[in-house]
Amino acid sequence: MLQWLSQPWPWYVAGPLIGLTVPLLLLLGNKQFGISSSLRHVCAACFPAGIDFFKYDWKHEIWNLVFVAGLFLGGLLAATLLKNPEPIQIADATKLALSELGVQDFQHLLPSDIFGWEHILSAKGIVFFILGGFLVGFGTRYAGGCTSGHSIMGLSTFQLSSLVATIFFMVGGFITTHLLLPLFLN
Amino acid sequence: MLKAQDEFIEQACDAPNSQIKQEKGVAAYLKYLFAGLFFGVILVKGEIISWLRIQEMFRFQSFHMYGVIGSAIVVGAISVWVIRKFNVKTLAGEEVVIVKKPFQWGNVWGGLLFGLGWGITGACPGPLFAQIGSGSTFVIVTLLSAIAGTWTYGKFYKKLPH
Numbered sequence: 001m002l003q004w005l006s007q008p009w010p011w012y013v014a015g016p017l018i019g020l021t022v023p024l025l026l027l028l029g030n031k032q033f034g035i036s037s038s039l040r041h042v043c044a045a046c047f048p049a050g051i052d053f054f055k056y057d058w059k060h061e062i063w064n065l066v067f068v069a070g071l072f073l074g075g076l077l078a079a080t081l082l083k084n085p086e087p088i089q090i091a092d093a094t095k096l097a098l099s100e101l102g103v104q105d106f107q108h109l110l111p112s113d114i115f116g117w118e119h120i121l122s123a124k125g126i127v128f129f130i131l132g133g134f135l136v137g138f139g140t141r142y143a144g145g146c147t148s149g150h151s152i153m154g155l156s157t158f159q160l161s162s163l164v165a166t167i168f169f170m171v172g173g174f175i176t177t178h179l180l181l182p183l184f185l186n
Numbered sequence: 187m188l189k190a191q192d193e194f195i196e197q198a199c200d201a202p203n204s205q206i207k208q209e210k211g212v213a214a215y216l217k218y219l220f221a222g223l224f225f226g227v228i229l230v231k232g233e234i235i236s237w238l239r240i241q242e243m244f245r246f247q248s249f250h251m252y253g254v255i256g257s258a259i260v261v262g263a264i265s266v267w268v269i270r271k272f273n274v275k276t277l278a279g280e281e282v283v284i285v286k287k288p289f290q291w292g293n294v295w296g297g298l299l300f301g302l303g304w305g306i307t308g309a310c311p312g313p314l315f316a317q318i319g320s321g322s323t324f325v326i327v328t329l330l331s332a333i334a335g336t337w338t339y340g341k342f343y344k345k346l347p348h
Contacts, residue, residue: 172301
């Protein structure tokens with residue numbers, strides 16, 4: 001059983017289970033699925049600095065912080081008890097395209113040529129950690145949600161704004177992948 | 187305009203708690219910890235936290251991520267339909283609320299900026315937490331920067347087009 005669970009899960013297992021998170025949270029306590037809100041609650045709880053945007057009853061939303069704590073534990077469980085001993089299987093075309101950009105590690109979920117403590121203080125680290133993280137936090141709040149809040153919860157409930165947001169998430173990703181990564185990785 | 191912005195603040199939270207009954211105590215919150223744990227395991231085992239998988243997606247070289255997101259939406263939509271059709275109540279016996287997300291231009295500009303960041307980090311906010319848990323501790327730096335990004339948005343949102 002454990003061995004079976006330890007293999008990478010195909011999309012038709014992982015996707016439907018992710019979809020079930022929507023009714024799970026609704027039925028557990030009328031919670032709308034979304035994760036980027038947790039970043040806002042952290043700001044409201046720890047660094048409100050008198051800013052209007054962070055003046056709200058964040059304690060009412062503690063469930064969202066508990067949920068992301070669970071996410072952390074889930075990551076821990078999946079990487080220990082359910083660890084996949086095999087390297088990740090990536091499309092050959094992607095390997096080829098990335099190796100032309102200088103990426104050599106295709107064993108790990110996050111290639112060690114870019115991701116790791118040793119890169120944090122380099123120019124690459126500033127782009128991939130600081131700039132990338134900042135855009136994720138700024139952009140999701142500006143967009144009013146992330147992949148979970150818009151692309152899963154929003155699209156599951158047929159919200160036009162979520163369709164617009166999701167299209168632009170993809171446009172941004174295409175721009176990074178095809179125009180910016182060649183600059184960042186060279 | 188200002189009123190619209192105030193409404194926007196109220197609605198900007200993409201994951202509001204719509205339950206009327208107050209939840210108190212550790213036991214009440216434990217269920218959300220388990221829900222998060224369930225979701226975190228899927229993100230890692232489905233390899234959705236992988237920068238390489240996200241690269242495959244943005245290069246149209248694998249169906250994996252499209253399959254994940256597409257089937258998640260289908261299952262989510264069917265679930266919501268079932269909840270509405272049979273008027274399924276929450277654990278506390280309340281009517282299920284689906285919060286509307288009205289269109290605002292931030293969906294475009296913010297969406298674009300997040301997309302740029304998604305391509306760089308290979309992670310949306312959920313995977314950031316799961317990556318840290320799965321042992322990529324350096325992602326704490328990315329997470330702190332994301333919190334700083336959210337804070338900066340909160341500081342300047344009134345000056346941004348919505």
